[in-house]
Each structure stands twice: as structure tokens, then as C-alpha cells.
Amino acid sequence: MAEYREITCILCPNACQLKVRFDRDKKEILELEDARCKRGAKYAQEEIFDPRRSVMTVVPIESKSWKVTSVLTAEPVPKDRIHDVYNEISKVRLKPPVKTGDVVIHDVCGLGVDVIVTRSVKE
Numbered sequence: 001m002a003e004y005r006e007i008t009c010i011l012c013p014n015a016c017q018l019k020v021r022f023d024r025d026k027k028e029i030l031e032l033e034d035a036r037c038k039r040g041a042k043y044a045q046e047e048i049f050d051p052r053r054s055v056m057t058v059v060p061i062e063s064k065s066w067k068v069t070s071v072l073t074a075e076p077v078p079k080d081r082i083h084d085v086y087n088e089i090s091k092v093r094l095k096p097p098v099k100t101g102d103v104v105i106h107d108v109c110g111l112g113v114d115v116i117v118t119r120s121v122k123e
């Protein structure tokens with residue numbers, strides 16, 4: 001059965017308001033309106049059938065200068081697993097030095113995605 005949704009494409013500042021008719025069972029986009037470029041179709045496909053988001057937050061660090069430092073999932077994770085990912089990250093405690101790109105959790109929640117440091121702390 002066809003369903004209809006309006007979604008905002010966030011891939012560029014144009015922020016096209018996409019009008020999408022789709023078949024959930026077949027995971028198929030039936031009709032797409034108001035996308036100003038081809039990337040809108042791929043975005044609609046992912047956002048409707050496999051929505052993902054990057055998770056950004058901070059974790060405590062035993063540093064002289066900082067109480068926390070920032071971390072990020074190296075790739076977006078499925079939207080319905082974001083709470084689990086936050087839970088895992090909340091268990092992390094860091095000690096300096098850490099540098100941008102260091103992996104603090106490998107394969108978080110078995111999703112095949114690492115959580116990495118996004119702000120270096122020397123001491």
C-alpha cells in the first residue's frame with residue numbers, strides 16, 4: 001500500500017521539502033517531487049527505509065584543563081539505536097592524552113561503527 005510523507009533533505013543548504021510516495025513493504029520510492037537534484041532520491045530512500053544519525057556528545061576526562069571532551073560516531077547509526085549508543089558512551093571515562101580520531105569504543109553496540117574523539121586533550 002502506498003504511503004505519503006514530506007521530508008526535508010538535509011544534504012545541502014537548499015533544504016528541499018521532498019514529497020514522497022512510497023511502498024514500505026517493497027522498500028520502494030514510487031514518486032518523488034520537489035528535489036532539486038538527484039541526491040534527493042537517495043536521501044529519501046535512506047531517510048524513509050533506513051534513517052540514520054550521527055551521535056555527538058561529551059565524555060568525562062581526568063584532565064587538568066578540561067572536565068569533558070567531545071566524541072562522535074565515525075558514521076551515522078540507525079535512528080532506533082541512538083539511545084543504546086548513548087548508553088554505551090555514558091560508561092566511558094577517559095584519561096589524557098587523547099587526540100582527535102582516537103577510538104574510544106570499537107564497534108559500538110555491534111553496529112560496525114566506532115566512537116571517536118573529536119577534541120584532543122594533552123594533559
Ligand code: SF4
Nearest residue numbers: 009012015016037040
Ligand atoms: S535534493 Fe539536492 S538540492 Fe535539494 S537539499 Fe537535497 S541535495 Fe540539496
